[in-house]
Amino acid sequence: MLRPITLLALTAFPPTANALFIRSYNATDHKRFDPWPAAAENNTNRIQSNVDLTGIGYRFGTYPARQCALISRQHIVFANHYYPAGLNNGNTVRFLNASNEFVDRTAGAEIVIPDGVNDSDLVIIALDSPIDADSGISPLPYLDLPNPVDYVGQNLIVTGKYNVGPPAPDGQFPLIGTGTIAEVASMSEEVDFGGSTGMLTTRYFRFDYLTAGLGPNDCHFEFGDSGSPSIVPIGSTAALVGVHSGTDDPIPVVIENYDVFIPFYIAQLDAEMAAMGYRMRSSDPDPTTLSTTTTIVQPTPRKALPLDFDYDLENTGANVTGNVEVEFGFQPGEAPDTITPPGGWVTYGSGTKWTFRKATFDPAATATFSATWAAAPSVETLTVDLVRRSDTTADFTQSVDIDLAPSFADWASGLAEPGETDDPDDDMLVNLLEYALGGDPEDGRLIFEDGGPLQPVIEESGGTVSISFPERDDAVLRGLSYTLEFSESLASWSETPPAGIMTSTAAYAPAVDGFVKRTYSWPADPLKRFVRLSVELNE
Structure with a gap:
């Protein structure tokens, strides 16, 4: 079904408009952060306060409070038609963890996700560096249901922003409201991108706002908030289902709101992220099991002599796993000269912390990571802290203590x-x-x-x-x-x-x-x- 909609353009909202209209707005229930913005803290009294929203970031600086969804440790999604005004290349994207600690990254250039021969209203944006797993920021899985019809009736948490007075940084803050998915469909819209007209074809879902409804948290879009995400709560997990794109012209009975339907674009998003070692995370993944073996190559590892340490990872389960990460951690002064991963793994970091990533890891697949010291450190015990994780297994942490025997080279190291x-x-x-x-x-x-x-x-x-x-x-x-x-x-x-x-x-x-x-x-x-x-x- 093709249907015209009005995209939520930046320049169209009036100075005093709510960018997200909530039927019975009150700060206690609907503000994500209080206070805001420089000293932002989580509002623990908000609706759905049990749901982890740390993976929903926001633009920080000029035009703040545009929210965005973190889909990997290094990628966010946003609206194509709104990207230049919503998250310019070089803007700061800020996340806030449960301990009220800021995690800032810089947005890169957008990559438009296609829908057939046309562009869709969805872009993916790489951040300048990954967000660490121990940062307290959790990327959002996508809501993974068998059929489009299964999404109808799902209750949403809808993110957006509120304007108070002129559109100045201290007059905008992130909000959350609610809605219910009514339909999943395809639509096309001719869009003016700063004087250049182009056609967007996008798979959307719709949720409706009944003007005579009774739900105090029900909301609808107004101009200026494209790109903010909608999620479905699964326990304490926020499962991403869409990013805001547009609304129809308000009518007396119902206002129809449209989000890009993220589950439709999983393959395209995966293809864009694979080279950096990521894939989209399912809300209902097929479980598997991983096993690891560590080997010290030298029979008697010694101080100041060459040392080789192998870490073998195997997918011992029946299903593919993804977003696989292997972390090596070392004390200062004890890091190896190199760690060599298998082919196809992405390396990030060096020194005291090395991270290796792979988008997917097949059943029965194995991978060996080899850490090499040209001269082992002069310590009695060298500790290697190891973490393995993936999106279908629990994190596994271990520490391997390598006792280093004395050596002539260590004894003679200070001699001319x-x-x-x-x-x-x-x-x-x-x-x-x-x-x-x-x-x-x-x-x-x-x-x-x-x-x-x-x-x-x-x-x-x-x-x-x-x-x-x-x-x-x-x-x-x-x-x-x-x-x-x-x-x-x-x-x-x-x-x-x-x-x-x-x-x-x-x-x-x-x-x-x-x-x-x-x-x-x-x-x-x-x-x-x-x-x-x-x-x-x-x-």
């Missing part, structure tokens, strides 16, 4: 000459030996922490030969091995020990943190024998 065989203090003890024996590579005195000699000490007493040296008490964890080698001629060396050799460890007195005294002993014999200590690092 950090190599294993370097000798910064020229004491003939290379860095690896200083590391293994508890020396100071920048102090050539060869003194251990207890004041004794750093190098191995050989003694003979009572027919027993012994050699002792400092040994790290976590040598195995560090990948350090200490080996004695023996020779009778200095021409060749062997790890074959003398007969009867024994070994033991003892704590230093006073104790030296991280070290024990290692002693090897064996019966003395007439043979001339040389012994040396070999240290190997296998990280």
